[in-house]
Amino acid sequence: MVFHPAGRPAALEGTASASATNATAGVPACAVLTDSGPVTARSALSAAPSLRLGLGDTAVDLMGAHAVLPDGTVILAVDAMTRTGGLLVAARGRPGAVRLDVTQLVPVATRSRVRAKVWVMGTAHRFDPVSLDSCDGDAVMSLLDLPPVALWAVEPVEVGLLRNLDEANVSVSAYRAARPDPLATVEAVYLPHLALQHSDVLDQLTALIDPVLTARSTRVIPVAVDADGIVLRAEAVGGHTDVRLPFASPVTGWAGVAGGLRMLLAEAERRNAVRSPGPATIAGRPPTVICDLPAACCGVASV
Structure with a gap:
């Protein structure tokens, strides 16, 4: 209590x-x-310095290699000539074949630092530069900050949130409509x-x-x-x-x-x-x- x-x-x-x-x-x-489930999911993905990319039985941690577009699409920077890039090529176009995991942490030294865990099941395809037409300046800058390798777009088909020991699905439409908290980053x-x-x-x-x-x-x-x-x-x-x-x-x-x-x-x-x-x-x-x-x-x- x-x-x-x-x-x-x-x-x-x-x-x-x-x-x-x-x-x-x-x-x-x-x-x-404003800290609803969709906002928490968007905030965690936007502010996280890293995420875990799951492709079948393989998982790899990506550091400083992702960005989130205004519509919630997650962009990954992965060299197509690496094993991870090859797995993305193989998974391309398959609904829900890609899993993304991020953990939202309290950014100071204290006990119980985990606030929330967010996972996204999505469909991967090569990034289409036409998407830039719908991006604001901040989104464009976040893309420019990514490593200079192949860019992949992951379109969410399922979003989940674990917070306060409660796990729930987040409506994909609500996730896409939400915006990160303005102080998240x-x-x-x-x-x-x-x-x-x-x-x-x-x-x-x-x-x-x-x-x-x-x-x-x-x-x-x-x-x-x-x-x-x-x-x-x-x-x-x-x-x-x-x-x-x-x-x-x-x-x-x-x-x-x-x-x-x-x-x-x-x-x-x-x-x-x-x-x-x-x-x-x-x-x-x-x-x-x-x-x-x-x-x-x-x-x-x-x-």
Whole structure:
């Protein structure tokens, strides 16, 4: 059972552990989250640095060799003159003959790092450059970043998702219509940066977590950030609890994170003032390391 700041159990889909709480007063606690199954699948595929390609009884890990088009088609860069390329040639055009597996991980050092596992059964064919006509600039750049070898397109025919020990199929049409979370590809850089270089901000955000929970915790770290908010994990000796701090409204990109954090920090300051009457300030640790990112890229320096 999850500890809710209001003293009642609560659950939240899509956080890094099997349970989580929604813990910011003044923000709609029942807001619909964008982290649905199709969005999770698209986000995991788009952000993963690697994937496992399965062809019959053969499986191979591809590093930095895939991209995802706006319609959900997965592009693989595989040399046609290799054994894997030969297997792709043999599998070409056969429905569901290709399997892709990716694992979505919490991008900071912590226990229970696996958030979700996504698998796609698909049909492979050689990439048609005509597809570029329907790609946006980001998709084109992701294709240009692939190794200069043969490109293969994998059209999904079945999509599955394992999350919180629950396995389910994802509608292929819903998968194709979904878009990755706008922060999915930058989260792995942002969260370690926040944890290492802005521990003072984390100290302030911790005021939004119930003090009974933090009192028995050994540390509080950020484990997720998405369009809807940031998730802090309160770690204790015997386990952990994830607490979602929702933004006032979903952010549409990197630039919106600073505004979302500003709102959360203002609420933290208000709560801290209520708990400790006096000047409305919060004494936190100084940044662990001087921030090395420009304010426009940091998303924290301007708050």
